[in-house]
Amino acid sequence: MSIAIQCNHCPSFAVVPSSTGFSADSIDLFKSLKKGIGHIWEPVTLGRPLEEALKSLIELYIERSDANWDGYNASPLTEDAVSDAWKLIKLLPSSIRMPEILAEPNGEIALEWYKGSKLIFVVSVSGKGTITYAGIFGSNTIHGSEYFSESLSPIIVESLRRLFCL
Amino acid sequence: MLGPVKPEESLSRYILDTAYIRSSDKTVRHSAFMPSANGETSVFRISGLADFEIWGIGCLEVAQKRGKPLLGRADILALDVIENNLQIDPDNNPPRHANIVGWPEERSEQKLIALRLAANAQLHLK
Numbered sequence: 001m002s003i004a005i006q007c008n009h010c011p012s013f014a015v016v017p018s019s020t021g022f023s024a025d026s027i028d029l030f031k032s033l034k035k036g037i038g039h040i041w042e043p044v045t046l047g048r049p050l051e052e053a054l055k056s057l058i059e060l061y062i063e064r065s066d067a068n069w070d071g072y073n074a075s076p077l078t079e080d081a082v083s084d085a086w087k088l089i090k091l092l093p094s095s096i097r098m099p100e101i102l103a104e105p106n107g108e109i110a111l112e113w114y115k116g117s118k119l120i121f122v123v124s125v126s127g128k129g130t131i132t133y134a135g136i137f138g139s140n141t142i143h144g145s146e147y148f149s150e151s152l153s154p155i156i157v158e159s160l161r162r163l164f165c166l
Numbered sequence: 167m168l169g170p171v172k173p174e175e176s177l178s179r180y181i182l183d184t185a186y187i188r189s190s191d192k193t194v195r196h197s198a199f200m201p202s203a204n205g206e207t208s209v210f211r212i213s214g215l216a217d218f219e220i221w222g223i224g225c226l227e228v229a230q231k232r233g234k235p236l237l238g239r240a241d242i243l244a245l246d247v248i249e250n251n252l253q254i255d256p257d258n259n260p261p262r263h264a265n266i267v268g269w270p271e272e273r274s275e276q277k278l279i280a281l282r283l284a285a286n287a288q289l290h291l292k
Contacts (some may be wrong), residue, residue, distance in 0.1 A: 001229040009173070018189040018225075055193060056243065057222075060185075067256070069182065069183060069185075070182060070185065070186070070234075071182035071228070071229075071232035071233070072182070072202050072208060072232070073202050073203055073204075074183075074205065079217045094197075100188075102185055102197055103185045103197070104200060105197060105200050105202060106273075110197065112195070114188065114190075117193065117284070117285035117286075118283075120196075120268060120281060122196065122277060122281065124273075124277070130273070131275060132273045132274045132277060133277075134196075134274050134275075134277035134278040134281055135278075136278075136281055136285065137282075141278055141282075142278075143272075143274035143275055144273070144274050145274050156186065163176060165246035
């Protein structure tokens with residue numbers, strides 16, 4: 001049995017490209033890729049962290065889909081935010097450990113990578129096609145917003161590599 | 167009645183939901199300090215109070231009134247708030263209550279400030 005190893009800067013294994021070419025070779029390649037991605041979802045390889053993340057996401061949504069879940073008038077989590085969060089999780093490079101999944105008071109869902117109070121990176125989605133991020137890397141900080149579609153913004157990947165020294 | 171908030175004063179943010187507590191190392195998450203829809207973060211001024219009095223405020227003025235269990239509190243210095251270019255509005259309603267105001271419009275900047283506040287906060291679990 002061979003084991004798939006992903007390079008640090010490569011996109012996630014878990015996402016099938018949405019567009020392919022029209023030649024026979026392109027279609028064959030797409031089919032092979034789709035089959036391979038299906039295989040890595042099996043629990044013995046890369047599927048388990050994704051399964052656990054999905055479970056956490058669903059639990060989070062069930063527990064905080066009513067307004068005022070935090071006692072301070074927090075907005076409820078929405079299905080759109082859950083959908084975007086799941087899309088974002090699937091786009092994460094497989095070399096990066098799975099984040100903690102959190103609810104934010106404005107109804108956004110945040111992914112948190114925490115290595116200490118001064119080494120932390122948080123990305124959140126609202127379900128409206130944007131991501132908001134902020135991080136502390138020792139004495140350096142970063143924050144911003146990005147349009148979110150089918151690929152992960154390079155600044156998110158770079159920030160995660162910075163956090164994990166990859 | 168308390169006067170203007172001094173930088174050396176301690177402020178408590180009472181925690182009513184587990185989402186705001188990082189279970190791995192029992193620290194407070196940034197989300198606990200993010201402003202509500204009205205642009206404010208509700209806190210209480212606790213300097214000079216005994217521990218049981220601080221918990222008493224959390225129980226009577228926060229948890230019971232909001233119908234949630236009191237899980238803990240995150241204490242920060244007013245100085246940490248001021249250094250992040252935020253202001254503290256001591257409305258004293260109920261007594262010792264204040265709001266952290268002056269949050270920037272941009273969500274990512276709010277998030278970064280909340281990360282900084284959480285990094286300097288001391289979490290006390292009930």
